[in-house]
Amino acid sequence: MNAIHPILILLVVYLAVYAEASFGGARHFLGAQIDLLPALVVYTSLSSGLFTVIAVAVCGGLFFDSLSANSLGISVLPLLLIGTVIYSQRGLILREQIFAQFTLGLGASALATVLTLLLMLTGGHKPTLGWFSIWQWIVMTAGGGVLTPVLFKIFGLLDHALFYRPAKQTSFRSDRQIERGRKL
């Protein structure tokens, strides 16, 4: 991994926010738009350094708020909190396991929505909320959970395609070679 990896993640963040604002497929079928940013924060916090996590939370949050009616910066804090917590505990997380990725995506998506709404209500804003918002929250949570392993897979493929892997040391040692047959 080198400096291209964080740039790649930030590029995906940029495209994800644009896609959320341009394509309303999920909104038409499920009644809610799925947010990709919590899933991206989960991936970043398990695969990159803290500065990349901060960059993803700040850029993602600001991009999202700039295209939305949200107050500018309100989405940054929940993403930053989620990213920091996961980053601090990543030694304990089995990041290669799909179930762990799914659970983290699920929790991050659920928490990011709730925290953003709480911040907004605390700030005196009046978002459109009602009983249907619970369904939207469930869709966003489930969508985030499902998309997190997909993101891990996509980034895995990108890593494989774009970056050189260090050559693995073989276990072959010439001084330990068993030579069969009779020594002449």
Added chain:
Amino acid sequence: MFKKPQYIALWVVVLFVLVFLNLPSQTTNRLKLAIGSLFVPLFGLSRSAQQTTTHVTDTLVPRSELIRQNELLQRENQQLKLQLAQSQDAVRENARFRQLYNWQPRAAWKPRLAKVVLREPSNWWRTIQIDLGSRDGMKINLPILSQDGFLVGRISSVSLTRSQIVLIGDSNCRVSAFVENDARDQGVLMNSSSTSDNALVPLGYLPRIAVLKPGQNVLTSGLGGIFPRGISIGKIVDSEQANYGLQTEARVKLSANLSALEEVWVLTEPK
């Protein structure tokens, strides 16, 4: 857990966000527009992709279909010309009567077609963005209509190349409206909260004795100075007593399909 530079970076970000959240709304709007302009290359890409698709689709349409559509359009055009001639006569008559009674002539709003380029990415606001901005003469609070001429919302913020529209049903878009019944009962379209259908919007602050029937038309009243009078909004679905029987509240089915807006009319101010 973290190293010192990491702690410092975290606190700096938190501080910056808190400063952002406490900035005056005018500064925040400018910052939003500046950050939003980073997406301009993607707008260009998306537009050229659409144009290519349209071009390819156009070349694939058979000649017979084009001739059929052309005949249909010509017929429709003749009908519209006839309607226009009749309505112009009515307009002239109206102007004459206004002159007779010394009434102020009603200013004609100039409609301008705009393309919807972005939708609200979050689930708790109802906004869209169009491809016209301040360089095209867009201003805050200009009314927006659907392609069929039904009220959709108003402009809430304007950048050089884009404008944000706040749609009916959002808490930031309240519309003074009247019901087309004998009493011309007036109310205010409020934000829809407990509904999954974004085509249903509550009409509140109606008189307690309002007689409302399903199917009655709801139009803009012109009060408030933002929306001109007489724009069609939708139809009454049902009504009930609200606020301990002091008022009536009705549900209005919007005539415009807010989920499928692709092009909208902006009513620019008359000169």
